[in-house]
Amino acid sequence: MSNHKLKVATIGGGSSYTPELVEGFIKRYDEFPLTELWLADIEEGKEKLEIVGNLAKRMIENAGLPIDVHLTLDRRAALKDADFVTTQFRVGLLNARAKDERIPLKYGVLGQETNGPGGLFKGLRTIPVILDIAKEMEELCPNAWLINFTNPAGMVTEAVLRYSNIDKVIGLCNVPIGMEMGIAKLLDVEHSRVRIDFTGLNHMVYGLDVYVDGVSVKDEVIEKLSDPANSSFVKNIDGMGWEPAFIQSLNALTCPYHMYYYKSKEMLDKAIESAEKEGTRAEVVQKLEEELFELYKDENLNIKPPQLEERGGAYYSDAAVRLITSIYKDKRDIQPVNTRNNGAIASIPADSAVEVSSIITKDGPIPLTMGDIPVAARGLVQQIKSFERTAAEAAVTGDYNKAVLALAINPLTPSDTIAKKIVDEMLEAHKEYLPQFFQTETVN
Numbered sequence: 001m002s003n004h005k006l007k008v009a010t011i012g013g014g015s016s017y018t019p020e021l022v023e024g025f026i027k028r029y030d031e032f033p034l035t036e037l038w039l040a041d042i043e044e045g046k047e048k049l050e051i052v053g054n055l056a057k058r059m060i061e062n063a064g065l066p067i068d069v070h071l072t073l074d075r076r077a078a079l080k081d082a083d084f085v086t087t088q089f090r091v092g093l094l095n096a097r098a099k100d101e102r103i104p105l106k107y108g109v110l111g112q113e114t115n116g117p118g119g120l121f122k123g124l125r126t127i128p129v130i131l132d133i134a135k136e137m138e139e140l141c142p143n144a145w146l147i148n149f150t151n152p153a154g155m156v157t158e159a160v161l162r163y164s165n166i167d168k169v170i171g172l173c174n175v176p177i178g179m180e181m182g183i184a185k186l187l188d189v190e191h192s193r194v195r196i197d198f199t200g201l202n203h204m205v206y207g208l209d210v211y212v213d214g215v216s217v218k219d220e221v222i223e224k225l226s227d228p229a230n231s232s233f234v235k236n237i238d239g240m241g242w243e244p245a246f247i248q249s250l251n252a253l254t255c256p257y258h259m260y261y262y263k264s265k266e267m268l269d270k271a272i273e274s275a276e277k278e279g280t281r282a283e284v285v286q287k288l289e290e291e292l293f294e295l296y297k298d299e300n301l302n303i304k305p306p307q308l309e310e311r312g313g314a315y316y317s318d319a320a321v322r323l324i325t326s327i328y329k330d331k332r333d334i335q336p337v338n339t340r341n342n343g344a345i346a347s348i349p350a351d352s353a354v355e356v357s358s359i360i361t362k363d364g365p366i367p368l369t370m371g372d373i374p375v376a377a378r379g380l381v382q383q384i385k386s387f388e389r390t391a392a393e394a395a396v397t398g399d400y401n402k403a404v405l406a407l408a409i410n411p412l413t414p415s416d417t418i419a420k421k422i423v424d425e426m427l428e429a430h431k432e433y434l435p436q437f438f439q440t441e442t443v444n
């Protein structure tokens with residue numbers, strides 16, 4: 001990478017999370033001397049892009065750093081000669097997410113952003129766009145790294161690895177770093193002293209061991225997690241305590257999204273109740289975002305406002321810029337990322353995306369060999385991987401039958417008939433963002 005100029009392009013630059021990212025670049029400027037930050041968005045996101053972009057400029061000016069911020073609706077201009085491309089976009093915006101969350105509930109199935117039917121449809125809308133970006137990167141910035149935060153991150157990373165020509169792709173999520181932070185808080189130690197051996201998939205990741213200063217403290221942590229008062233760490237999922245018999249015998253750390261699989265009934269009941277009372281999570285977030293953007297407009301604001309933490313993206317800038325810096329500096333530190341398995345996890349295909357602790361080098365992540373997933377968790381992880389692969393194929397081909405199959409094999413769906421009904425209604429609801437499923441009708 002050239003020393004004279006460092007360019008980062010952020011696709012979905014008008015996101016409410018962008019100040020997080022900017023804060024990360026400011027904090028790590030000594031190690032990663034960013035020259036140009038390009039924030040790209042679409043026409044519908046123009047107003048948000050202006051608001052967030054101006055806040056980004058004020059934050060950088062306040063920090064006294066020579067970073068140029070460019071705001072653009074021209075994705076190609078943003079990608080040209082970039083060193084790193086970060087993607088954080090939402091096809092169909094929050095309105096699409098609200099449909100993903102609300103429609104399945106009618107059928108007695110969980111409506112959630114990245115799991116079950118919602119995860120399927122977010123993937124179907126997102127994958128064609130990410131593959132377009134990958135194609136443009138081949139042409140405009142062939143040496144750049146694609147760092148994807150767009151959910152469902154595992155399925156999206158799987159699709160890029162399988163259906164694009166770019167190899168330099170890493171999926172990133174704030175759940176593992178949130179788990180590390182949670183454990184640090186639980187043990188009352190500095191985050192930098194904690195390390196977890198992560199294995200599994202995005203939003204389906206387990207901690208096989210946990211260390212403080214390199215010494216395993218797993219037994220103590222499992223003991224603490226068996227106390228219902230301690231069992232939930234991540235702000236945007238209200239956890240209920242695990243049964244001590246379950247967590248002690250599993251003998252691994254769970255992530256907050258495991259609640260949907262191991263407490264399916266409770267989480268579904270809760271989702272139905274919340275949707276009736278305060279609206280779906282997307283509708284709650286829409287209100288939060290309106291408040292955030294009002295804050296962002298304030299010309300005296302030149303730092304990331306603390307209210308952003310409520311949005312659920314805590315630690316995302318730390319995770320993102322830590323990763324980018326480690327690639328740039330060839331740090332060879334260990335971080336959990338979504339990358340090609342290459343045999344790190346025994347019972348997942350070598351060419352599939354997994355979320356696993358990896359050594360981060362200038363040539364990308366080298367996943368640590370984790371052996372196999374504990375037998376108690378293995379089947380569920382494999383089932384979710386089958387779902388992700390089938391869903392990615394449906395997204396690329398626009399094959400209706402594959403979409404029904406993907407949803408039917410997802411553990412949150414009770415039957416193939418219900419899967420078909422949900423797919424039919426959601427295809428219609430998201431029609432404008434799923435052209436691949438509607439193309440063939442006009443040909444006959």
